Amino acid sequence: MLRRRNSMFYKLFVSYLVIFMTPLLTLGGIVYYLNVVNYQHEVSEANVTKLTQIRNQIDLELKSLREIVYHLSSELELQQDAAADDKAKLRMMVPQLEAYKEHYPFIDEIMYYRRGDTTVYLTTGAYEYSAFEKGVKGDYDWMGASFFKELNSVSAPKTKRIVEKESALSRSGNVLAFMFPVPLLKSIPQGTVLFTIKESEIMSKFQNFFGNLEAAIFIYDPYYSSLVSLHSNVDFPDAAMLEEQLRMSKGTGVSNVNAGHMSLTVTRMVSEETDWSYIVAMPGSFFYKRVIAMRTLIVCTIIALVTIGLIGAFLLSRRNYRPIKALAAYFKKTDYEQHGGEGGNEFELIRNSFESAVRRNQEMLAQMNAQRPFIKDQCLLTLLKGKSIAADERDYLIKCSNLMLHGDAYFCMALSVHAGEARGYDLGHVVALIENVYFAQDRCYGVEIAGEQYIAIIAVLQEAPADERGRQTEMADQLVRLAKDNLGLQTTVGIGTMYRSLEHVAASYLESTATLLDHRGNERSAIYFFDDIDARQQQIHWFPIKEQALLMQSLKQGDEAVALETLKALLAQMTEVTPSYLMVRCLCFDIVNQIFKLINQMNLHNLSFDMKGLLRFNSLEEFQAGMEMFIVYFCTQVNHYREQQKHQLKNGIITYINEHYKDNDVSLEQIADKFHLSVSFLSRFVKEETGVNFVDYLTGLRIKEVKLQLQHTDKLIQDIVTDVGYLNIPSFVRKFKALEGVTPGQYRQLVGKQ
Known part of the structure; x- marks a missing residue:
């Protein structure tokens, strides 16, 4: 899971999601708030407004009832003052009540009862109380005699709910009864006026x-007695508990109530005229039906856009991740994977x-710079020995060695130090001096030759100069003078x-060495040309000196090919310039x-070749055949002898290093002095034979010894480090960690656990 979260695909996917979802969800939230929340608030306000209008309308109708009572009270007072028959006056009450009912259609019935009387006056006529109780009042639960008692005792306006009997033949619903004493404001009322309004009339509002x-x-009335209880198109599982909760609610406006498992939205309003509480309880789904529809539309739209965004983010992430994945897969196939770290993304x-590649490249550049002198020497030796290599391979070797060998003319010089000064002297100083000398636009490169006391x-x-000999003399003379002035050497x-x-x-190299060999007995600084040998030969025409x-x-x-070719040229010249067979034989x-x-000179005394046989010949052809056999044999022996010398030298040097690597004073200079070699030659020789330079080889031996002692001894680390020849302990610890990846202390813990 962590690797998946660290994956670049995961991060790209999350990035695109954040980029897409942030404005979408922000805009969606704004749209939701403006359309759903505000609309929900508007719906609540609209319902409160509607309930307020219903309250105001009912208050107005109740006010109309009071106006009727006031008017009726004044009529009764006038009738009381007039001298007339009371019965006749009361009979006039019926049409008056009927007129009131017609004027106010919301009234179901109007009844007038004069206290102490047994007659009840309705809009339909006057009834004896017994007839009223059986006929008119029969369908309602008027609570028997208590109702008649209540008509005689009411002293203030009163409202009560009259419930229809279940046995009623005509189902007209419950009614509200409003009782007013008349005259209304008199301390001793004469009668009671009763108005009835059907619940269906209120429901219609x-x-x-x-x-x-x-x-x-x-x-509910001010005392929280139920006046109206209607249920329209909805059934509540526990209506009694709901009514109890609604009685306990206070305040006005919209609130939420839970009735059982049903969530209800309650709108409550209180009349300032009557202190009645008007409550409408609707299921939340019905109350916010349009809000829910709008919310569903917006939420579905947002979900659809989110789904599209998810798909788009996935497709974009996969598309943009493809090149990253390919590049990461390439690095995983290579050995760079071990440097990538665990748990990281692509x-x-x-x-x-890349950092590892750069670091390796820098290390390789450092190694190449360290090995560049060796590469340079190898390149120069390859050119001097005339090894047959392809031109592109030769050019690549020259490029790697940083040699500037592009020119119009080339020649070689062999420079030797006089025998008295050469003993124990490092010819590498002469090579370094030569490379730091500039001859106008021309350059010289020097290299030591193994087993020889000269520099090529x-x-x-x-x-190409017009005066070739003059330019050669100038350059050679400058070298001789610099060697004398800077190094004090006669060359x-x-x-x-x-x-x-x-x-x-x-x-040209063979010619220069042949010239140097021809004048090796000269003990003073001098410059000799191979062409001078030709001049001497012209003076002694019968002797082919060159x-x-x-x-x-x-x-x-040991160059077999050149020797055979030179032999043929030598014998051909002898036969051309010397017709005398005796002279040819002497030559x-x-x-x-x-x-x-x-x-x-070369100390090759153990040759198995019949040297005397070279002197036994009867013709030049026999001499040539014998010489060719000797050249092949001799060159083979010379190369073998050199390989033996090289092997012995290698064994001696490597053995010495292996035996003395713990010495803190062991160095390239000390070993070169012991084996009478130059430092540069020894450095190149160690690199050729071991594949690494002297410092790396010495460090490898010391590291190996330290690891053995860490594993098999309990010696202190600083004692082990000094024991193998290191005086700078922190430097060795850094080098050990660079090679092994851990410090010496950590290495001891690791091998101890194993």
Whole structure:
């Protein structure tokens, strides 16, 4: 669930929902309030207004009853003052009552009773009380003799509800009886006037204002006695409890009442004239029927819009999430996933993966910068040895090494330090000096050659000079002078031929080393050209010095192809310039003699080749065949010997590091001095043999030893760190955490638990 909530799809979906729902719900709330809440308030006000109008109308009708009583009282007083027969006067009461009824149609019946008399006067005529009780009063529960007693004793206006008997033949409904003493304002009334109004008349008033309503209608007198109790199109399961609740309610206006399981909306109004309480109780669903219909419409519209918004948000989220998902899936397929963190969303995975990629790129750049000298040396050695590689591969190697080798002309120089000064001297300083020298637009790059006491230099000229020898002399002379002025060294420089193509750098290198070898006995600073060998050869035309020097140098380098090619050129030149077979034979012996010198110089005394066989030949072809066999064998042995030397050197250096890595003073300079190597050569050699640089290899050994001691000993961490040769403990802890992901203390806890 947490992963789902952290998902970018979930966040996009929620975002779109918030963007869509916020204005929708705000607008929906405003519309709901303006239309539903306000309309509900208007409905309540309208019902209060209708009930007020009904109250006012009933108050007006009750006022009309009082006017009739006042008028009748005045008539009775006039009749009393006149000298006439009382019976005759009372008989005139019937048409008068009938006139009142016709004038006020809401009145059901008007009755006049003179106190002490046994006759009752109605609009239909005068009746003896016994006849009235059996006929007119028979359908209503007038409470027998108490009613007659009440007619004689009423002293103030009184209202009571007369309930229709269940045995009545004609169902006309209950009535309200209004009794007034007449004269009304006299202390001793002479009679009683009774008005009856049917409940159906009151119900018609409510229907006129409320229409075909579903409600219970109640009217209570000031003493909360029920005057009217009507139910229109609605049944209440507990009417008695409802009436009790309504009697207890106070105030006016609209309120809510629960009757059983039914929620009712009650509208209550009190008459200021009579103190009667008018109550209309409707089911809430009927009272707010239009409000509910409007609310249902608005709510359904909002729900429909919300549904559309949900679908739209889902579709938009899925559409916009698709490229994010694809990118996150790509990173999950790679090893960047482990850097993405747990519980993060896709953007965090992408961000962490990108940061990891940038961090790795920076680490790789740092490693490349650290290994750039090694790459540069490898590139230069590849060019000098003439290894056949594709042009694009060669250009890529040059680009990686940051060498600027694009020019119009190239030549090589071999620079050696005089024997007395070279012992124990680091040639890497000379290489660094060369790389920091600028020759106008031209540049020089130097590299140490394994097993040799000279430096090979590639000179790159941006433009081919008209005076090639002059430019070569100028550059070589500047190098000799800088070595003497800055390093105090006496140097000798051999210069090869200048070529226009980078592919011929290897040939120029062989020429420069051959020139240097030809003048190795010179103990003073000097510059020598390979072309000078040609000049000497022209002076001694029968002796091919140039080809012989190239042959010896190629044999020394173990370059079989160049040696075979040089041998053919050498023998061809010998036959061309020297027609004498005896002279050719002497030259062949001289070649063999030079080979013996080379063998002694290289300390290769355990050769199994029949060297004497080289001197036994009867023709130049036999000598050539023997020499070719020797060249193949000798170059193989030279390469094998170099590999052995390299292996022995590797074993010696690696063994020394493995045995002394705990020494706090072990360093690249100290090991280079012990093995009589330059620091730059040793650094390159360790990188070639171990795949990592010296510092990383030394750190790996120390980290491994620390882990073993953390796992198998109880020594303090600072003691372990100092024991493996580290003096700066915080620096080692940071390095340990960078490599292992945990501190030494945490590592000890982890291995302890395991």
